[in-house]
Amino acid sequence: DTGVSQDPRHKITKRGQNVTFRCDPISEHNRLYWYRQTLGQGPEFLTYFQNEAQLEKSRLLSDRFSAERPKGSFSTLEIQRTEQGDSAMYLCASSTDRRGYTGELFFGEGSRLTVL
Amino acid sequence: AQSVTQPDIHITVSEGASLELRCNYSYGATPYLFWYVQSPGQGLQLLLKYFSGDTLVQGIKGFEAEFKRSQSSFNLRKPSVHWSDAAEYFCAVGANTGNQFYFGTGTSLTVIP
Numbered sequence: 316d317t318g319v320s321q322d323p324r325h326k327i328t329k330r331g332q333n334v335t336f337r338c339d340p341i342s343e344h345n346r347l348y349w350y351r352q353t354l355g356q357g358p359e360f361l362t363y364f365q366n367e368a369q370l371e372k373s374r375l376l377s378d379r380f381s382a383e384r385p386k387g388s389f390s391t392l393e394i395q396r397t398e399q400g401d402s403a404m405y406l407c408a409s410s411t412d413r414r415g416y417t418g419e420l421f422f423g424e425g426s427r428l429t430v431l
Numbered sequence: 432a433q434s435v436t437q438p439d440i441h442i443t444v445s446e447g448a449s450l451e452l453r454c455n456y457s458y459g460a461t462p463y464l465f466w467y468v469q470s471p472g473q474g475l476q477l478l479l480k481y482f483s484g485d486t487l488v489q490g491i492k493g494f495e496a497e498f499k500r501s502q503s504s505f506n507l508r509k510p511s512v513h514w515s516d517a518a519e520y521f522c523a524v525g526a527n528t529g530n531q532f533y534f535g536t537g538t539s540l541t542v543i544p
Contacts, residue, residue, distance in 0.1 A: 346534070357435075406474060406475070412496070419534060420465075421477070422467075424473055425473070425474050
């Protein structure tokens with residue numbers, strides 16, 4: 316169990332460019348979450364996958380955002396036409412609904428995005 | 432509506448002093464409650480969780496928390512703070528049925544020598 320890994324850890328981009336973040340969850344976890352965290356705030360829910368199905372998306376996730384989890388393993392979060400307001404830490408977490416498990420989230424170290 | 436309130440934005444304590452971080456929640460069903468800690472530039476690490484049973488739960492690093500249903504609270508405590516405890520602390524409420532996790536805005540802890 317190597318934990319949740321995210322790549323890249325830091326991304327600096329110019330406004331209008333596209334960026335993609337990758338998350339590799341804990342291998343036996345079937346649930347995967349994306350959160351956004353801005354300075355001084357708690358994590359805000361963006362989207363949630365159960366296996367490969369995207370079951371819920373937050374209103375925060377505008378049309379410029381898209382997330383996939385094609386084989387129910389790793390996930391990608393793409394932001395198109397980035398804006399300065401997209402600057403934040405993007406956190407990935409995984410979990411499982413395995414019997415007896417209490418469902419806490421295991422977080423990666425995050426991908427920090429800076430949009431110039 | 433579900434929500435988590437952490438009324439203290441920032442707390443400063445002396446090393447060796449006791450600590451209590453407050454958390455109040457609003458949740459329609461029986462909540463699962465969590466405390467996470469975040470060091471600068473890092474992800475969130477689970478300190479402890481409550482889902483049923485004994486309302487006083489023990490976590491890692493000497494932390495404990497007490498669930499009080501009547502007060503809708505889940506305060507985090509530590510009897511003697513260490514300098515390495517300086518970090519951001521987040522309370523969260525959720526259920527094990529899927530996506531419903533809600534985080535507070537966090538309490539930043541500073542520890543002075």
